[in-house]
Amino acid sequence: DQQVKQNSPSLSVQEGRISILNCDYTNSMFDYFLWYKKYPAEGPTFLISISSIKDKNEDGRFTVFLNKSAKHLSLHIVPSQPGDSAVYFCAASARTTDSWGKLQFGAGTQVVVTP
Amino acid sequence: DAGITQSPRYKITETGRQVTLMCHQTWSHSYMFWYRQDLGHGLRLIYYSAAADITDKGEVPDGYVVSRSKTENFPLTLESATRSQTSVYFCASTGRRDTQYFGPGTRLTVL
Numbered sequence: 001d002q003q004v005k006q007n008s009p010s011l012s013v014q015e016g017r018i019s020i021l022n023c024d025y026t027n028s029m030f031d032y033f034l035w036y037k038k039y040p041a042e043g044p045t046f047l048i049s050i051s052s053i054k055d056k057n058e059d060g061r062f063t064v065f066l067n068k069s070a071k072h073l074s075l076h077i078v079p080s081q082p083g084d085s086a087v088y089f090c091a092a093s094a095r096t097t098d099s100w101g102k103l104q105f106g107a108g109t110q111v112v113v114t115p
Numbered sequence: 116d117a118g119i120t121q122s123p124r125y126k127i128t129e130t131g132r133q134v135t136l137m138c139h140q141t142w143s144h145s146y147m148f149w150y151r152q153d154l155g156h157g158l159r160l161i162y163y164s165a166a167a168d169i170t171d172k173g174e175v176p177d178g179y180v181v182s183r184s185k186t187e188n189f190p191l192t193l194e195s196a197t198r199s200q201t202s203v204y205f206c207a208s209t210g211r212r213d214t215q216y217f218g219p220g221t222r223l224t225v226l
Contacts (some may be wrong), residue, residue, distance in 0.1 A: 006157075034214070042207050043119075043217030044158070089157055101146045101209055102173070105157035 006106035021091030023053040030092040121218040140204030147189040151202040
């Protein structure tokens, strides 16, 4: 039973335009959310995170939005660049003793940025 | 080199054989994790360790064994490999709750 869902397996966007990646979760105990980026033949790398006490976090071209009532978060990339072509994973963790540090990942969204 | 490394990067084995995947980190992070990545499932946690000699099961632990005698090493053993264990395996570590740092992965094929 996947607690973190990325319903769009792929996304194609033109260079310079906005990429919007979506993620839904079902566990109301999740209070920390992260986005990871993964290139082929490499491990995932941390991109940006957000705590449940916030509804927005921005880092350069990347902004994550959190809607707790809808159990939904999104990642905006503006403007999209060819180097952004990668698989993006949404992840979540819960602030409970037995869940410390354990992340639940979504299935990933493959982003392709075209010229 | 500083960071987190995995070996081997690629491994082909046969059904029934024992295989050990190695993970080494140089940050002295307390927490280490093993994930497998399969199409349609993202990354699923196999085992994790909170410190040396402390390990616990994740979401998909069946068929795997881990040990952690030293803080920096966290090997994953497939005691009797099966075809369903063909996957890409990632090791990760963290010293705090949020960001996990991942190794480059091991692509394992079980014939």
